[in-house]
Amino acid sequence: MSETLELYDYWRSSAAYRVRIGLNLKGLGYASHPVNLAPGASEQLSEAYRAVNPQQRVPTLVTGAGALGQSLAILEWLDETCPEPPLLPADPWLRAEARAFALSIACEIHPMGNLSVLRQLGQQFGAGEGELQAWRERWFGAGMAALEAQLAARPASTYAFGDTPCLADICLVPQAYNCRRFGIDLSPYPRLCAVTAAAEAHPAFAAAAPERQPDAPSLK
Amino acid sequence: MSETLELYDYWRSSAAYRVRIGLNLKGLGYASHPVNLAPGASEQLSEAYRAVNPQQRVPTLVTGAGALGQSLAILEWLDETCPEPPLLPADPWLRAEARAFALSIACEIHPMGNLSVLRQLGQQFGAGEGELQAWRERWFGAGMAALEAQLAARPASTYAFGDTPCLADICLVPQAYNCRRFGIDLSPYPRLCAVTAAAEAHPAFAAAAPERQPDAPSLK
Known part of the structure; x- marks a missing residue:
């Protein structure tokens, strides 16, 4: 995979944490864009982030094809487009x-x-x-x-x-x-x-x- | 797929409804075992059903390989083991x-x-x-x-x-x-x-x- 991957991320988000693990297992580098979800900041609700992900949730993975939310959909996509090492058993x-x-x-x-x-x-x-x-x-x-x-x-x-x-x-x-x-x-x-x-x-x-x-x- | 499929089902369960649609799209017949989730019945909490699915949730698909919960996991399994017609786009x-x-x-x-x-x-x-x-x-x-x-x-x-x-x-x-x-x-x-x-x-x-x-x- 030669394209640049960008991850809209938050250190304490469980869903973002899943995607970080998946990217690391695949050996894929990515540019990290932190989105501060802490009450008081709530950057996910900003207009700037709405333009990235209208659902205003973290994580979002931005690829050459577009922006994708939902951590499990991102992980399945990684596994289908970059099969090694696999993220699911073979059986x-x-x-x-x-x-x-x-x-x-x-x-x-x-x-x-x-x-x-x-x-x-x-x-x-x-x-x-x-x-x-x-x-x-x-x-x-x-x-x-x-x-x-x-x-x-x-x-x-x-x-x-x-x-x-x-x-x-x-x-x-x-x-x-x-x-x-x-x-x-x-x-x-x-x-x-x-x-x-x-x-x-x-x-x-x-x-x-x-x-x-x-x-x-x-x-x- | 020649094995017999058994679905522990409830008419109003959204998750069971998903699996019924998937089985029908694949043209797979199944034996239906209704589990009454209505308050007052709560058959999913019975010892009998716990033996089928320790998570005591509906649906459960029982196949020759065992019992599987989680509707999206069931649907992905159906799609991998019985590919036509596909349940996901090709791209x-x-x-x-x-x-x-x-x-x-x-x-x-x-x-x-x-x-x-x-x-x-x-x-x-x-x-x-x-x-x-x-x-x-x-x-x-x-x-x-x-x-x-x-x-x-x-x-x-x-x-x-x-x-x-x-x-x-x-x-x-x-x-x-x-x-x-x-x-x-x-x-x-x-x-x-x-x-x-x-x-x-x-x-x-x-x-x-x-x-x-x-x-x-x-x-x-």
Whole structure:
């Protein structure tokens, strides 16, 4: 792939974190454009960013063909246009199981912690930080338990679905980061913890970590 | 595909509706096992169903290889193992755009109307039907507006991404059904309405409609 890739990114966005991992696994360089999602900045709602992505969400990958949102669509596109190393297992059923694992995170866990959802809970129901935390614990806890059960039913492996990282690990690591950030206890999920630790030690994952991004505040 | 497919299904589940459309488009027969999700029945929470799908969600497709949840993973598996007719455009960028459209529904609109989310809003915040409706209108409205903008930026076509239905239409039709069910006005979204009407007239979509399922209550 010779074209220049541009990623509209935010260090703490789980969805952007997934795409950074995918780009790193493929060995694809990209120009990073940070979009500050923090309440108070909300740069994703600016007119300038609306021109990039009318959905005003992060990440957006800009390629020679146009601008694309939705992290899983971006990752599937990367895998189809730049096949090595693959982001999904070769076996059709294993691919399906890995996609289901990734989608459980993307459709059932991650949305419940989105800033827009938390903001709506505050505006509509007057939810304060204690109630938002209870909300996160409800969804993150049940979601991680279901993922643990899915992995526990499989033979042991270094990564979620084998000896190389795939889409499942790409979604798991940012979700585990998010859980730790909000003090969700992951010790009831030993398989998830082991797989997360293995993936986080992989150079492509390590370089994508929030704290290593240019827009992360320096920790002094 | 010679194996027997079994679908654990619920007539009004949007996610199950997607899978029914996909199976019909592929011309694949299946045995239907209705799981009554209605509050009061909640058969998805039974021990019997937990043995089928530990995540206790609908749909589940049971094949010779095992049981698979997550509608988009099921549809991708169908497309990989039974390629004709394809559920995604051939062009890689168009595939990516169609997947992004489908994922916008699956990750941002649909989860907010899930029974489990509405139940949690009731339990945690005492939300009554009026507040649940305001919640739905917030997410369904913003989500449909974003989808309309995505289609409006494309050349006109019968279906969302061309002259044959794809994953985008498969996700749109159940979401539009859900909007109508809850009285969300779709008239501000003419492209979505036109594409939905075209798809609903397609035999594979028509046969998958909620009211045509064996567990739908008869309308007397």
